[in-house]
Amino acid sequence: MSDRKGLRIKKGEKFSSKISGRNIIAASFEGKLYDLDTTAPSDGIFFPVNVDSQEGLTILRHSAAHLLAHAVTTLYPSALPNAGPPTDDGFYYDIHMDSISSDDLHKIEEKMHELAEKSISIRREEFSRDDLLKMFQGNRYKTDKILENVPPGGSSSVYKQGDFVDFCTGPHVPDTSYLKNVKLLSISSTTYHGLKDEDKMVRIYGTAFPDEKSLRNYLKMREEAMKRDHRIIGQEMDLFVFNSERAPGFPLYTPDGTVIRNELISFMRAKNSEYGWEEVSTPHLFRDSMWKQSGHYAKYRDSMYLFQMEDGTGYAIKPMNCPGHITIFQREMHSFRDLPVKYCEPGTVYRYEKSGEVGGLTRPRMFTIDDGHAFLSQDQLVGEIRKMLRMIRETFDTIFGNADLSFDLSVMDTTALDNYLITYSCNSCGHKIEFRKSSADNSFQCPNCGSSDLKPDLSTWDSATNALREALEEEGINFRTLEGEAAFYGPKIDVHLKDALGRSWQMSTIQVDFNFPLNFELLYITSGGEKKHVVMLHRAIYGSYERIMAILLENYAGNLPTWLTPLQVYITSVSDRYNDYAMKVRDMIQKAGVRVTLDLSKETISKKIKLIRPRRPSYIVIIGEKEETEGTVSVRNRKGAQKTLGTKAFTEMIMEEIRERKNTQADF
RNA sequence: GCCACUGUAGCUCAGUAGGUAGAGCAGCUGACUUGUAAUCAGCAGGUCGGGGGAUCAAUACCCUCCAGUGGCUCCA
Numbered sequence: 001m002s003d004r005k006g007l008r009i010k011k012g013e014k015f016s017s018k019i020s021g022r023n024i025i026a027a028s029f030e031g032k033l034y035d036l037d038t039t040a041p042s043d044g045i046f047f048p049v050n051v052d053s054q055e056g057l058t059i060l061r062h063s064a065a066h067l068l069a070h071a072v073t074t075l076y077p078s079a080l081p082n083a084g085p086p087t088d089d090g091f092y093y094d095i096h097m098d099s100i101s102s103d104d105l106h107k108i109e110e111k112m113h114e115l116a117e118k119s120i121s122i123r124r125e126e127f128s129r130d131d132l133l134k135m136f137q138g139n140r141y142k143t144d145k146i147l148e149n150v151p152p153g154g155s156s157s158v159y160k161q162g163d164f165v166d167f168c169t170g171p172h173v174p175d176t177s178y179l180k181n182v183k184l185l186s187i188s189s190t191t192y193h194g195l196k197d198e199d200k201m202v203r204i205y206g207t208a209f210p211d212e213k214s215l216r217n218y219l220k221m222r223e224e225a226m227k228r229d230h231r232i233i234g235q236e237m238d239l240f241v242f243n244s245e246r247a248p249g250f251p252l253y254t255p256d257g258t259v260i261r262n263e264l265i266s267f268m269r270a271k272n273s274e275y276g277w278e279e280v281s282t283p284h285l286f287r288d289s290m291w292k293q294s295g296h297y298a299k300y301r302d303s304m305y306l307f308q309m310e311d312g313t314g315y316a317i318k319p320m321n322c323p324g325h326i327t328i329f330q331r332e333m334h335s336f337r338d339l340p341v342k343y344c345e346p347g348t349v350y351r352y353e354k355s356g357e358v359g360g361l362t363r364p365r366m367f368t369i370d371d372g373h374a375f376l377s378q379d380q381l382v383g384e385i386r387k388m389l390r391m392i393r394e395t396f397d398t399i400f401g402n403a404d405l406s407f408d409l410s411v412m413d414t415t416a417l418d419n420y421l422i423t424y425s426c427n428s429c430g431h432k433i434e435f436r437k438s439s440a441d442n443s444f445q446c447p448n449c450g451s452s453d454l455k456p457d458l459s460t461w462d463s464a465t466n467a468l469r470e471a472l473e474e475e476g477i478n479f480r481t482l483e484g485e486a487a488f489y490g491p492k493i494d495v496h497l498k499d500a501l502g503r504s505w506q507m508s509t510i511q512v513d514f515n516f517p518l519n520f521e522l523l524y525i526t527s528g529g530e531k532k533h534v535v536m537l538h539r540a541i542y543g544s545y546e547r548i549m550a551i552l553l554e555n556y557a558g559n560l561p562t563w564l565t566p567l568q569v570y571i572t573s574v575s576d577r578y579n580d581y582a583m584k585v586r587d588m589i590q591k592a593g594v595r596v597t598l599d600l601s602k603e604t605i606s607k608k609i610k611l612i613r614p615r616r617p618s619y620i621v622i623i624g625e626k627e628e629t630e631g632t633v634s635v636r637n638r639k640g641a642q643k644t645l646g647t648k649a650f651t652e653m654i655m656e657e658i659r660e661r662k663n664t665q666a667d668f
Numbered sequence: 669g670c671c672a673c674u675g676u677a678g679c680u681c682a683g684u685a686g687g688u689a690g691a692g693c694a695g696c697u698g699a700c701u702u703g704u705a706a707u708c709a710g711c712a713g714g715u716c717g718g719g720g721g722a723u724c725a726a727u728a729c730c731c732u733c734c735a736g737u738g739g740c741u742c743c744a
Contacts, residue, residue, distance in 0.1 A: 092739095099672055188739030189671040196741075200671060203739065235679080244735045245717080300744060302669095320744065354669050355735085357742060487744075511744095538744095575701040602701075610705040611694085624703055636704065 006045035014039050015046060016174075023210075024048040025178065026059050026171045033059070035124050035171040051178070051210040061086035063122065063172040064112075064182045064208035068093045070164035071111035072204070081166065082141035082192060082201055089218070090207030094190060096141065097202050102187065105204070109184045115162070119177035122161045124170055129154050132167060141192065142167050181215040182208040185222075225501050230550040231360045233558040236614035237566070239549075240361070249358040249365035251546060256566035256615075259595065260552075261545055263564050265346050267398070267661070268370045268541065275391050277344040277372055282324025284348065288314035293519060294323055303352045321347035322513075322538060325373040326520050334524040339534065340380050344372035346545065361550040368545045374537040375522060378463060381535055385471035385493070385510060388539050392495055392508045395541050399548075399564075400555065401663040404498035405507075407477050411465050411491050413484030417456050421489050421515050424454040432457065434518050436488060464512040464535070465491045489515035499555040507548070511538040559638050561663040562618040562654065565595075569654065570617035571633075572599040572608050574624035581628040585621065585647050592651050594658065618665070619654065641668040 007018050015027035016036040027034045029046040033055065040046065049056050065084030068091070072079050076097055084093030100108075127135065129150045135158065136142035145167060150156045159168045161176060173179065184206040192198035209215040226232075234240050239257030242250070253261060272279065288306065291297040296304065296319060305317040318324070325343040334341065348368040357363055374384055396403035412420050418437035425432045431448035445452045468491055472479045479493070486492060490512035496504045516522060517533040526532050542548040552560060562568055569589055573582040579600055586598040597617075599608055609620060620636040626644075627633055633650050636642045645653070653666060 101673080186738060187672070189673095190740045191670075194740055196670065201740095202672080205739085242736090248735065296744070303743090322744095351743080354742070356669065356671090356740085359737080363743075489744090572704095574703050577701070604700095604702055604707065605704050606702095607706055608704090613705065620704075622704060626703085634703080640704095642704070 006047050009040045009044060009046050011042045012039050015048075018046075019048050022178070023050050023052070025051045025056055025173045028055065033171050036174055038124065038171075051173075057210075058086045059171055060173060060178065060210060061091040061208050063176075064179050064206060065091040065093045066122075066159060066161065066164070066166050066168070066172065067112050067115060067176060067179050067182065068108070068184070068204060068206060069095065069166060070115055070161060071108050072097070073164060074115075075108060075111055080139045080141060083145070084166075087205075090185065090205060092203050092205045094192075094201040094203050096192070096199050099189065100187060100202060105184050105187055108204070109182070109206075112182055112184075113180070116176045116179045116182070118162075119175050120162045121175045122159055122172045124157050124159055124172070126155055126157050129156070132156060132158070135165065136167060178210075179208060181210065181212050182206055183215060183219065221501070225503075225554075228501070228554045228557045229360075230362075230553040233553045234361070237553075237558055237616055239553075239566070242360075249353060249363075251361055251364050251366065257549075259566040260549060260560070260564055264542065264545055264548060265370075268346070268395070271391055271395055271541070272344045272372070275387055276340075277342045280325060280328055280343045280345050282321060282328070282345060282347065283318075284350075285315045285317045286323060288316050290323055291316045295515065295519060296320065300351075303354070305350050305352055317350045318347075319349050319351045321345060321349060321369060321371040322373055322516060325371075326516060326522065329373075329375055329522060330520065334375070334534075336377055336524055336526050339375060339377050339524055340384055341375040342372060342384075344370070347371040361546040364546050367547070369540050370542045370545065372539045372541075374539070375524075375534040376537065377524065377526075377532070378467075378535055381464065381467035381512075381537075382471050382474070384537065385468060386475055388510050388537075388541075389471060389475045389477060389493075392541055396497060396507070398661050399552070399561070399663065400497070400499075406496045406498070406504070407472060407479035408482050408485070408494045408496070409465075409468055409472060409479050409491070410482045410485035410487075410494060412461060412486045414458075416484065417458075419488055420461070420486070421518075423457040423460055425457050426451055427453040427455055434514070460514060461491065464514075468493050468510070468512065487511060487513075489513050497551070499551060500557075501554070503554075505547070505551050507543045507551075508541050509539065509543070512536070513538055558616045560616070561661065562665065563658045563661045565616070565618045567597055567612075567615055567617040568594050568658070569596040569619045569621055570599065570612050570615075571596060571621040571623065572601075572605065574605060574622065576600065576602065578623050578625065578628050582623045585623060585633055588647060589651050589654070592655050594651070594654055619650075621650075635668075637665050637668055639665070639668075643668040 009015065009018055015034055015038065026049040027036060027046045028049050029040060030044060033049065051060055065086065069081040069084055072095055073081065079095050079097035082094040082096060084091060129146065129152060132146045132150060133143055136146065157169055158165050159170055159172055184204060186205045188203045190201045190203050192201060207218060209218060237256060238254050239260065240254060241252045243252065269279065288297060300319060304319050306314065308314050328343060329341055346368050348366060350366050353363060353365050358365060376384055396405060421434060421436040423432055424435050426446035426449060428451040429446060429449040431446050433447060437444060444454065446454060472493065492509055492511035494506055495508035497507045498504050513536040516536050522534045522536065523531045524534050571582055571586050573579055582598055586596055589596045605622060618638060622634040631647060632644050633647050634642060634644050635650055657665065
């Protein structure tokens with residue numbers, strides 16, 4: 001909403017008559033947006049929409065998308081525009097045309113600038129459905145939209161700029177001169193409606209800003225983000241390797257990468273133990289019969305690594321850790337007194353992601369989940385979820401320092417019950433069965449009496465969903481509720497983290513699971529002596545070690561908190577005359593448990609610093625004559641600040657930084 | 669899996685309108701004894717992603733496979 005104050009307007013007056021200045025590009029009137037050139041539909045108060053506001057930017061970019069289509073259709077008369085919406089930070093337009101190159105992209109952008117310079121006015125016009133269909137005949141993408149959105153006998157609007165016309169509800173900027181600060185960013189391709197067999201579309205991405213400076217800032221940010229790509233930083237820091245011939249999609253961790261991984265694992269180990277999670281260790285493969293029972297085989301077979309032994313027995317490499325934990329849980333009968341049972345494991349899973357879906361550490365074919373499975377009674381649910389929420393908060397606050405987290409509660413779509421595993425009760429015999437209609441090949445009948453008069457009973461789902469909600473509320477957490485986002489086997493909470501560049505990443509998840517307790521008969525004995533299904537929770541805090549490592553690298557641009565940094569102290573000497581002292585310093589720091597490297601190579605200091613920088617050591621220590629005589633070290637921190645410190649004082653400082661897992665360094 | 673683009677030394681990248689490749693950095697050897705983002709010289713390093721085809725001749729042209737990147741779809 002605009003924070004400007006409202007302006008009074010009478011019915012039939014043009015919004016443009018009430019405002020002045022190019023910053024205002026539209027009017028917000030009774031919750032709807034209007035072109036400045038249109039008139040108020042009734043007396044009232046309207047709010048001018050500033051181009052800098054979120055609404056204003058969206059309008060600007062939507063208009064820029066039109067300009068893009070205008071330029072493309074001018075240069076390529078046979079091109080058929082489909083749709084061009086604004087996005088969070090720009091816009092794109094899908095156009096049916098022959099594929100183009102980045103050279104063509106420049107040409108198109110030049111044409112856009114040319115059209116913007118001409119200040120072509122952008123006019124809204126209203127037409128009947130029939131006229132619209134006539135106007136856009138020859139472009140089925142547009143006529144589809146007209147048929148879909150305009151009721152027979154109805155009318156809708158088009159926007160005209162020069163000889164370009166687009167079917168659109170608007171609003172738009174008054175003329176093309178508002179669109180001088182546009183930039184086309186990339187080309188990709190898609191299909192009409194994203195459907196496999198539909199027409200190919202060229203998708204052109206771009207962005208637009210009200211002024212040149214903010215455009216330049218955005219482009220700089222974008223460049224910075226590209227430089228922060230964990231694949232690039234990972235290579236500079238020598239953390240992991242992908243060998244596209246031997247193991248496409250599988251990360252191999254170098255010694256330094258393994259250091260980071262191990263630090264993350266041991267931190268999580270400590271957190272798990274603090275919160276009562278017992279670590280277990282499970283095999284990487286199971287007989288395929290197990291995966292058939294769990295339902296993974298039916299649903300995910302094409303993305304599982306399957307193989308057969310000589311004798312014909314089938315195996316699958318695990319795509320999830322749950323079965324292992326379940327198998328351990330099942331080794332003995334559980335009393336209500338045993339619950340909760342909570343198993344955790346840094347569990348490595350393998351999923352055959354499709355070729356086009358693999359990429360870096362964010363979408364590998366092998367990843368290690370900081371997995372955990374809790375087996376609970378219904379009344380323990382809220383308490384355990386609350387603990388998990390606290391664990392999540394503490395973990396990310398440590399790693400990122402006051403992490404910017406957001407929480408989503410994903411619940412079922414109550415209008416599509418067939419998609420979920422739910423309880424039905426038989427209206428004729430009262431028998432209860434668990435069923436997921438959409439995935440069942442067998443008939444939907446009561447196994448007891450054969451009746452098909454079955455009534456859904458949502459009490460289990462409701463109580464689980466309420467438990468998740470209650471836990472969030474009691475922890476004082478703001479959250480969104482997402483209808484229809486629940487898994488087929490239960491509701492869940494997802495946690496997102498906003499990184500230093502403002503990007504949102506999905507991290508933790510807490511999922512209630514009704515499927516496994518049923519499929520695997522996971523039972524406990526209640527105080528009343530009867531057998532009851534446990535409630536099962538899946539949870540991961542980091543998500544996966546691969547993902548958290550990628551996010552850490554990008555968030556910190558590789559300059560990780562010292563406790564996570566592979567090379568915590570890099571020492572080198574000005575000349576080999578000081579090597580003995582340098583070795584003494586190295587030994588002292590090393591003895592304190594700090595990861596330190598002493599570089600005795602006979603290069604210049606400048607060169608050694610130049611070469612070590614991409615590895616991103618936490619501290620660079622230089623040793624020369626002065627340091628040797630004074631018993632000090634010359635230290636350079638992450639910010640590039642230098643200070644001479646007593647060797648002992650420096651060692652203690654860094655020890656404290658590591659011990660407390662600080663995510664910033666002390667100021668020099 | 670689909671679409672587009674890309675694939676030359678460990679890394680970053682040149683190059684050949686078809687005549688089997690070149691630089692910088694890294695590596696190795698030597699000289700320089702050095703104060704916070706490149707000291708100098710030399711050496712070594714590539715079956716130009718794999719396979720096939722047309723050509724006297726392919727890294728370059730065509731086909732095909734593989735992989736990477738950006739999207740689409742998917743992500744238990």
